[in-house]
Amino acid sequence: MSKAAIAEKEKFVDAFAEELKAAKAILVIDYLGLTVEEVTDMRKELRENDVKMKVVKNTYLRRAAAKAGIEGLEETFVGPTAVIYTDNAEDITEPARIVSKYEDNYDVIDIKGGMLEGKLTSKEEIKELAAIPGREGLLSMLVSVLQAPVRNFAYAVKAVADSKDESAE
Known part of the structure; x- marks a missing residue:
């Protein structure tokens, strides 16, 4: 192998090492058996969510x-x-959610393991993480919980008003 080829490969390894070092979430999967179209769809969805696949x-x-x-x-x-990874610290669950969805839809994908914020993670832990709603889902749940007391109070006031209207008639 020529020195130029070795240098090129070493350059690739160095660049990829920097990307892995910056990653907040890393998943290692076996994807063999997916069609080109299925891999393309998965890559597209990953890219749309600021997740890379190599x-x-x-x-x-x-x-x-x-x-x-x-x-x-x-x-x-x-x-x-x-290797599926993201350096997006706001939602490290997104890679797990996307890969888990594809694993459920296509039997050929196998999550081998991963790392989340520097901690080794098993396939089971990744599947549990994938079940957690995303940032948007959690925010909508929070808004719903915050609105509940006001909504319940409004229902109570309306019920009292309705009962007074019925008793007045």
Whole structure:
């Protein structure tokens, strides 16, 4: 292998290591068996939610993870592997939600493991995280909870007013 090719690969590993170091959420999946159209759809949805997906040779993954200081994911770098990651600190659950949805729809996707905010995460933990509503869903729940006392008070006042109207007649 030429020195130029080695230098190019080393440059790629360094750049990918920097991306992994900045990532708040990293998922490692096996996607083999998806059609090109299905992978394209998944990539599009990931991109729309500020999530990246890269298919990288396991050798490069090991080197990039080591350079990024990520330990514990090495056993997931076996077989066909795609890495899904985001540096969006506002919603680290989005990659898990999207991948989990695709895993439920297509039996061929397998979540191997991941890392959330520097902590190793199992497939089961990722599936639990995916069940949590997103930021928008949580905000709408909060608004509903905050509105409930006012709404209940309004219903009580209306009920009292209606009962007085009925007794006046």
